[in-house]
Amino acid sequence: MRLVRLVLARVAFYLFVTLVAAFFALPMLWLVLTPFNPRGTLAAEIPSPATMANFRLVFANAFAMRALLNSAILGIGAMLITTLVATLAAYALSRTDVPGLDFLIYALILFSSVVTGTAAMVPIFLLIFYLGLIDTLLGVILVFTGGLLPTAIFIMRDFVEGIPRSYEESALVSGATPRQMFQDVVAPLVQPGMMVVAIWAFVHVWGAFLIPFILLRSPTSMPASVAIYSFYTEAGTPIITLTSSYALLFALPVLVLYLLVNWRYGFRFFGGIKR
Amino acid sequence: MARIMLENVTRRFGLVIAVDNVSLPIIDGEFFALLGPSGCGKTTTLRLIAGLEVPTAGRVHIGDRDVTGLPPRERDVAMVFQDYALYPHMTILDNVGYPLKVRGVGRREIRERVGEVAGFLQIAELLERRPAQLSGGQQQRAAVARAVVHKPQVFLFDEPLSNLDAKLRLEARGFLKHLQHELGITTVYVTHDQAEALALADRIAIMNQGRIIQVGTPLEVYRRPQTTFVAGFIGNPPMNLVPCRLEVGVDTAHLVGTTFRLDLTSLRDRLALTLRDGEEVILGVRPEHLTFCGQGDSFAIPAETYAIQPLGAECVVILLVDSTTLSVRLFTGEPPQQTGRVWVGVNPERILVYRKSGELVLG
Amino acid sequence: MTGGAPILSRRTGFFFLLPSLGFVSLFILFPFVWVFYLSFTNQTLTGVTAIQSRLVGLANYHRLLDFETWMTSGQFGNALRISAQFVVGSALIGQALLGLAIAWAFYRWRGAFREIVYTLVILAWIIPDVVVAFTWMAFLDRDRGTLNAILQLLRLAPVDWLIQQPVLSIIIFNTWRGTAFSMLLFSSALATIPPSYLESAEVAGASGWQKFRDIILPLIRSHILTDIILITLWTFNTFTPFLITGGGPAFKSELVSIYTFRIAFQFFEFGRGGAIAVAMMLINLVLALTYLTILRRQGVRT
Numbered sequence: 001m002r003l004v005r006l007v008l009a010r011v012a013f014y015l016f017v018t019l020v021a022a023f024f025a026l027p028m029l030w031l032v033l034t035p036f037n038p039r040g041t042l043a044a045e046i047p048s049p050a051t052m053a054n055f056r057l058v059f060a061n062a063f064a065m066r067a068l069l070n071s072a073i074l075g076i077g078a079m080l081i082t083t084l085v086a087t088l089a090a091y092a093l094s095r096t097d098v099p100g101l102d103f104l105i106y107a108l109i110l111f112s113s114v115v116t117g118t119a120a121m122v123p124i125f126l127l128i129f130y131l132g133l134i135d136t137l138l139g140v141i142l143v144f145t146g147g148l149l150p151t152a153i154f155i156m157r158d159f160v161e162g163i164p165r166s167y168e169e170s171a172l173v174s175g176a177t178p179r180q181m182f183q184d185v186v187a188p189l190v191q192p193g194m195m196v197v198a199i200w201a202f203v204h205v206w207g208a209f210l211i212p213f214i215l216l217r218s219p220t221s222m223p224a225s226v227a228i229y230s231f232y233t234e235a236g237t238p239i240i241t242l243t244s245s246y247a248l249l250f251a252l253p254v255l256v257l258y259l260l261v262n263w264r265y266g267f268r269f270f271g272g273i274k275r
Numbered sequence: 276m277a278r279i280m281l282e283n284v285t286r287r288f289g290l291v292i293a294v295d296n297v298s299l300p301i302i303d304g305e306f307f308a309l310l311g312p313s314g315c316g317k318t319t320t321l322r323l324i325a326g327l328e329v330p331t332a333g334r335v336h337i338g339d340r341d342v343t344g345l346p347p348r349e350r351d352v353a354m355v356f357q358d359y360a361l362y363p364h365m366t367i368l369d370n371v372g373y374p375l376k377v378r379g380v381g382r383r384e385i386r387e388r389v390g391e392v393a394g395f396l397q398i399a400e401l402l403e404r405r406p407a408q409l410s411g412g413q414q415q416r417a418a419v420a421r422a423v424v425h426k427p428q429v430f431l432f433d434e435p436l437s438n439l440d441a442k443l444r445l446e447a448r449g450f451l452k453h454l455q456h457e458l459g460i461t462t463v464y465v466t467h468d469q470a471e472a473l474a475l476a477d478r479i480a481i482m483n484q485g486r487i488i489q490v491g492t493p494l495e496v497y498r499r500p501q502t503t504f505v506a507g508f509i510g511n512p513p514m515n516l517v518p519c520r521l522e523v524g525v526d527t528a529h530l531v532g533t534t535f536r537l538d539l540t541s542l543r544d545r546l547a548l549t550l551r552d553g554e555e556v557i558l559g560v561r562p563e564h565l566t567f568c569g570q571g572d573s574f575a576i577p578a579e580t581y582a583i584q585p586l587g588a589e590c591v592v593i594l595l596v597d598s599t600t601l602s603v604r605l606f607t608g609e610p611p612q613q614t615g616r617v618w619v620g621v622n623p624e625r626i627l628v629y630r631k632s633g634e635l636v637l638g
Numbered sequence: 639m640t641g642g643a644p645i646l647s648r649r650t651g652f653f654f655l656l657p658s659l660g661f662v663s664l665f666i667l668f669p670f671v672w673v674f675y676l677s678f679t680n681q682t683l684t685g686v687t688a689i690q691s692r693l694v695g696l697a698n699y700h701r702l703l704d705f706e707t708w709m710t711s712g713q714f715g716n717a718l719r720i721s722a723q724f725v726v727g728s729a730l731i732g733q734a735l736l737g738l739a740i741a742w743a744f745y746r747w748r749g750a751f752r753e754i755v756y757t758l759v760i761l762a763w764i765i766p767d768v769v770v771a772f773t774w775m776a777f778l779d780r781d782r783g784t785l786n787a788i789l790q791l792l793r794l795a796p797v798d799w800l801i802q803q804p805v806l807s808i809i810i811f812n813t814w815r816g817t818a819f820s821m822l823l824f825s826s827a828l829a830t831i832p833p834s835y836l837e838s839a840e841v842a843g844a845s846g847w848q849k850f851r852d853i854i855l856p857l858i859r860s861h862i863l864t865d866i867i868l869i870t871l872w873t874f875n876t877f878t879p880f881l882i883t884g885g886g887p888a889f890k891s892e893l894v895s896i897y898t899f900r901i902a903f904q905f906f907e908f909g910r911g912g913a914i915a916v917a918m919m920l921i922n923l924v925l926a927l928t929y930l931t932i933l934r935r936q937g938v939r940t
Contacts, residue, residue: 042779118876207765
């Protein structure tokens with residue numbers, strides 16, 4: 001009786017796991033097959049013969065490549081500013097004795113989840129418009145930095161709190177100036193946290209659609225997430241060969257970063273790392 | 276090398292008074308221990324000397340300088356932290372050499388001086404490793420090496436042995452005492468372990484609730500604890516403290532408990548000087564000053580054996596007297612033959628008498 | 639050790655915080671306040687009212703909440719109803735339940751199988767929006783889509799998913815897209831439960847379901863609450879379904895986020911868009927406050 005139940009439980013487990021795996025894998029099938037298919041199709045069919053021609057098409061398309069560059073500028077720009085500014089703030093929050101700072105950080109998190117890009121698209125558009133930053137990459141970078149900062153500070157503070165104060169105190173007693181203490185002790189210790197925040201910010205901005213869609217309109221400033229909607233025939237149907245290979249190319253950095261994070265840190269969980 | 280002077284130093288954290296009006300002269304070259312239970316203010320006192328805390332009131336002097344407002348780097352001190360605080364991203368060489376590096380010493384000289392200290396502390400072959408690759412004892416030595424390397428005026432230790440296991444801790448005690456003796460650098464050592472303080476220090480300050488209760492040599496604080504708090508904190512097992520009542524007659528004196536009556540007539544005049552007839556007092560007597568004796572002895576207390584703990588060289592017997600316990604230490608190591616109802620004798624030369632409020636009046 | 643002295647002086651600390659405060663004030667606090675003001679004006683992008691907008695009182699709100707028409711297709715009430723279906727279906731039933739089921743299935747199970755499933759679920763979560771939108775449009779295509787191909791293999795009739803079942807389509811899509819968060823949260827919650835708890839229940843003779851109900855569920859209750867509130871918040875604010883259905887056909891899958899976009903950026907009526915944004919932010923605020931209260935209560939307990 002017990003054996004039968006055990007076998008049944010095993011069977012149910014494998015059935016469930018297989019279904020889950022299928023549910024998550026099947027929609028991705030098209031993405032990995034079609035870019036290598038000479039015929040642009042919405043069906044997930046094994047390409048015969050497999051070809052790199054679609055990618056050559058993308059690489060030859062100056063507009064498409066320019067858009068990827070724009071995405072990279074947005075992602076790296078927001079990543080650098082967010083990481084630097086968040087690290088400074090997180091360190092200050094953890095190492096000064098101003099009362100009520102904990103409350104401040106929770107209030108910030110609260111507000112950043114209330115004033116989301118979706119809810120605040122109107123005032124954000126107008127703000128950037130009046131600042132004269134419409135259709136500039138800088139405008140988008142600034143907006144993303146503002147939006148990502150509270151969560152970035154939150155993640156970063158977790159890291160800083162994990163560093164015993166005695167490291168810094170020992171440096172001070174050893175005779176280090178505050179500047180030396182930062183350079184020699186604090187900076188190397190917070191580095192893993194900065195890496196996590198940087199990757200998180202980059203992935204977030206690289207893939208984002210709505211904010212760049214509203215704020216950037218000219219073909220020279222469009223990032224890939226917006227430019228991908230330009231590959232249509234005159235009849236108004238998407239050019240699938242181009243679109244699919246471009247989509248895969250666009251997803252590639254994220255996949256590489258995922259592998260990197262998984263290999264370097266293990267995909268650990270930092271309190272709501274992605275929104 | 277320098278003396279340290281704390282003058283009426285107070286440190287408040289909000290409403291909490293961590294250090295309460297502490298004045299303390301620490302003599303040049305001595306090994307000074309700050310002893311007390313956790314939260315008594317001993318670590319804060321140490322950090323005030325280091326410059327990691329700023330006093331709310333009072334002054335701190337090191338040598339001939341008033342260092343009260345100075346940052347740690349201008350005090351020429353070195354500190355070993357409870358968790359050692361060895362930087363995980365640096366090799367032991369870089370860790371130990373760090374105080375030299377920030378003082379602008381060249382790489383060659385750093386290597387030389389670190390090598391010297393490392394040889395002395397027997398960690399010479401570990402210099403290329405990272406802290407995580409060292410055992411607890413080795414880490415402790417590396418932390419000490421980092422403190423020694425720039426020959427500071429003052430050594431500060433914050434419970435440096437509490438992360439070691441019992442056996443290593445005994446070993447490290449000997450090594451620290453030897454080291455301090457060799458270098459002769461003024462040392463302030465914080466611990467909550469009374470045995471450690473007694474074993475290491477030239478002088479001990481016992482702290483409680485931010486105040487200094489008593490300062491003295493290990494023998495002084497062991498033999499004449501100024502308050503019942505010190506008496507109960509020092510010694511293992513600690514001093515027996517038995518509440519009783521004093522009866523002073525014209526030429527007699529007795530300590531009266533619920534089940535006993537000790538004849539202290541020989542001390543009558545000294546007792547009558549400070550205490551009233553009928554006053555509630557506390558009798559203090561070390562476990563080693565109690566002996567088993569026959570019934571009817573005038574210095575005997577009737578008791579019930581509760582537990583017997585043979586420890587090899589000695590034997591500790593716990594007795595019940597009414598509702599309080601008494602510890603007896605027997606140096607023979609042999610457990611007592613008699614159990615159940617027994618009598619213990621008190622040596623009147625060795626007893627201490629405290630007021631009910633805790634301060635010593637006789638002893 | 640009481641408190642400890644600050645390593646950073648208040649002055650330096652303030653300078654360290656300054657850039658963050660600037661960004662947050664400008665791009666979070668200011669828009670929040672401004673949108674309230676905007677919602678009382680007739681501001682537009684072009685035309686006379688772009689330069690000379692004026693206060694119009696509650697007119698935008700009246701239009702939004704005109705109870706005669708607000709539930710009709712393409713109106714605010716309709717969008718609210720679809721958003722509610724979307725949140726309940728994809729966040730609460732989809733992501734939370736599926737995430738919990740996967741985490742529980744792989745509790746005490748390491749190895750390649752777990753790696754494969756976790757990787758697939760996480761990839762679905764981190765691939766850029768537009769990429770998953772294209773793959774899902776292909777997946778759900780009526781004539782050549784993978785889903786209909788599978789249905790045909792099973793001898794079932796094909797469905798024109800995006801036309802006939804737009805809401806169901808985006809619910810399934812969003813479940814696929816966001817389950818990773820719940821799965822990871824629950825996995826790390828389960829990892830903190832000592833195996834001895836379950837072993838002692840096994841010794842007492844509890845079945846798998848009993849163990850789950852009597853031991854696991856009570857222990858991860860606070861995680862479940864956290865998860866539900868966060869994914870509700872995020873699902874309510876997501877814009878990605880727009881990339882698949884565009885809110886159509888005929889506003890049938892128009893979520894509040896898509897409705898805001900249409901009013902503000904297709905009609906360029908910023909005043910009216912502001913009023914919707916205010917409504918959205920108030921809903922967000924309620925969710926966030928609930929979350930904070932739960933966090934605080936947890937903080938008190940530990």
